Amino acid sequence: MPIIWGLDLKEMQWGKFKGSYMFNRVYHLRRTKMIVYQCAMILLVVSESVGTAALSDYVDQQDGITTRSAGKASVQNNDIVGVLSYNVFVGIAVATIFGSGFFFDLFWAERKESKSVKLAWKICSVLMSIMTLADAIAVTVVVVSRNAYITGVSPEYARTLYIQNGPPNFDYSKNAECVASVVLLWLGTIATFASTYVMWQSLIHNDQYGPFSAAYRNKGEEASIGTGEPKNPTPPHMDETEMTVEPHYSTVQRTPVLADGSPTNGVYGGT
Numbered sequence: 001m002p003i004i005w006g007l008d009l010k011e012m013q014w015g016k017f018k019g020s021y022m023f024n025r026v027y028h029l030r031r032t033k034m035i036v037y038q039c040a041m042i043l044l045v046v047s048e049s050v051g052t053a054a055l056s057d058y059v060d061q062q063d064g065i066t067t068r069s070a071g072k073a074s075v076q077n078n079d080i081v082g083v084l085s086y087n088v089f090v091g092i093a094v095a096t097i098f099g100s101g102f103f104f105d106l107f108w109a110e111r112k113e114s115k116s117v118k119l120a121w122k123i124c125s126v127l128m129s130i131m132t133l134a135d136a137i138a139v140t141v142v143v144v145s146r147n148a149y150i151t152g153v154s155p156e157y158a159r160t161l162y163i164q165n166g167p168p169n170f171d172y173s174k175n176a177e178c179v180a181s182v183v184l185l186w187l188g189t190i191a192t193f194a195s196t197y198v199m200w201q202s203l204i205h206n207d208q209y210g211p212f213s214a215a216y217r218n219k220g221e222e223a224s225i226g227t228g229e230p231k232n233p234t235p236p237h238m239d240e241t242e243m244t245v246e247p248h249y250s251t252v253q254r255t256p257v258l259a260d261g262s263p264t265n266g267v268y269g270g271t
Contacts, residue, residue, distance in 0.1 A: 037102040040195045043188030048091030051181035055084040057168040064165045077148035090135040125196040132189040143172045
């Protein structure tokens, strides 16, 4: 199999989607990453999907009412169209960043990354958090406090056009698709912030200790730590009783003295 950007494509195996592998404890924060990354992706993708349905309805509403009035009336609902369009972009962006992180950690958990790549992961994750928070605030404000309206014709005729055209509701807060999109978006925002935090912690751990968790970091070698064995034990072929102890000689020279205690100056006069 070819190797692209240092990634061996033979590691892309269907078997790695099994729960026993995806949620194992071999790699640091593996279970947490697999859960929060998927939550961020799924919640935001579903939010933008539901929002896309509402977006399509409001765009059709513009065309329908303008056509029914022969071009005299126009619907002012670009606020909801704009924020829901941004919501689609954010959902795709989050799925791209954390989806990539999910698959890279699933297939190539032991990969080596340069400092620039690690920095890119950190920057992109923070950007996703900022973008999702801005998206959630914008969509919430528009859905809760704004509504569409018709211009170019009298209020009576505008009401007639609205009734003839049918849904969606001019009041965004009464549109179930808009409300559902907001709820899912806030849940996805929380999951995105959690994913960003977990990604940073994982990268910091990988820089210091590598991708393995503490129990598997040295592949079993850490089991010998703390056993109390001496660093320099007796060689196995030699018994402790056979070890030779070298004698120690003192280098201090003593000067002979006479009976009265005076030195002999090198002359010994004993019997």
